[in-house]
Amino acid sequence: MNNSRVLIVLISFVLVTACNDSDMDRDILSPSISEAFPADQSTGIALDATISVVFDEELDPSSLKNVITLASSNGVVIGKTEYDSETFTIRFIPFENLEYYTVYRVNISNTIRDVYQNKIGGESLLFMTLPETEPARYEVTFSNTWSQKTHPKDFPANAHFSGLIGMTHTIDTVLFREGRLASIGIKEMAETGSKTTLISEIEQMITADSAQYILSSDSTSMYPVDVVLEFDIELSHPKVSIVSMIAPSPDWFIAVEGVELYEDGKWLSNKTVTVKSYDSGTDSGLTFTSVNEATNPFVPIAKINEAPLATGGIVPPLGTMKFKRIEKLELENEID
Structure with a gap:
């Protein structure tokens, strides 16, 4: 036998065996997620x-472009993707903070490949952000719609509203309540527009920690002029109540009672509430300019459903209060 031929055959056998061993060792498994933050359902x-x-x-860096997307019911979150080759970690960094108390879905693309070009199966994760607990600042705008056109019956020549007066308060506190007797503060506000006693009553509630901030505007509202005021509100006292006298009138007033500005773990951006009309039950006059006729004893506060404000048992709205969340802008002077 020719020794050179034997040597060639042996070398060929070794090379073929080596190639087969390499194929046997080749990674054919898809990459898998070993850890994620936030974790699913967190x-x-x-x-x-x-x-x-x-x-x-x-992972193969060329397969990692836009492979993580983040979205909520409010839309897709814009951000950038980074890859750490030492820890095999893909990071998605949002360009802006996420929203409070919102469910987000993380979608992980099935185009991700390892260095052997094995693809991952598509994955998705859900998480919810924390609720908002910081105080908020709001602007409330009272838009008066009471006019000769909307309420033609005996419309008074000097129709207006007294200055707004109200408070922020706890969920189990009220400024007044339909079906209950009016306080002296509510009586005086409804009959004369005076806020003095009602402010004292609110201050007592603040001392008892059932109310927190007083809301008050100095101006009266003449159609179609709006009244605007700003106020702070905190999670411990998340409701707002505001009243104002319908003037002139015996003892009638408008109100929004127990308005909730905190819902689903965050402060609302906007909320518009139609004001309701009430009789305080402290004066028995029947027209806008009736002479004083004290009701003795008082009767419970009731919604107005009769003329002259009502037509056919229905009172057209006298106005709305629009609550809009605003940001405090704190300007700092820089000293060179």
């Missing part, structure tokens, strides 16, 4: 959170 996630997805092996 809650209380901070608004500045970065989405991190850790894989169990090295």
Whole structure:
């Protein structure tokens, strides 16, 4: 036998065997997620959170463009994607903070590949951000719609509203309540527009911690002029109540009672409430300019459903109060 031929055959056998062994060792498994933040179904996630997805092996950087998307019911979150090759981690960094108490979905693309070009199966995760607990600042605008056109019956020549007066308060506190007797403060406000006693009553509620802030405007509202005031509100006292005298009148007033500005774990951006009309039950006059005729004893506060404000048992709205969340702008002077 020719020794050179034997040597060639042996070398060829070794090379073929080596190639077969390499094919046997080749990774054919798809990369998998070993850890993710936020974890699926997690809650209380901070608004500045970065989405991190850790894989169990090295990934092909060329397959990682736009592979993580983040969205809520309000739309897609814009951000950037980064890859850490040492820890096999893909991070999605939002350009802006997330929204309070909102469910987000993280979608992980099935185009992600490892260095052997094995693709991942598509994945998705859900998480919820933390609720808002910081105080908020609002602007409330009272838009008066009471006019000769809307309420033609005996419309008074000097129709107007007294200055707004109200408070922020706890969920189980009221400024007044339909079906209950009026306080002296409500009586004086409804009959004369005076706020002095009602402010004292609110201050007593503040001392008892059932109310927190007084809301008060100095101006009266003449159609079609709006009245605007700003106020702070905190989670401990999340409701707002505001009243104002219908003037002239025996003892009638408008109100929004127990308006909730905190819903679903966050402060509302806007809320518009139609004011309701009430009889305080302290004066028995029947027309806008009736002479004083004290009701003795008082009768419970009731919604107005009769003329001259009502037509056919229905009182057209006298106005609306629009609550709009605003931001405090604090300007700091810089000293060179």
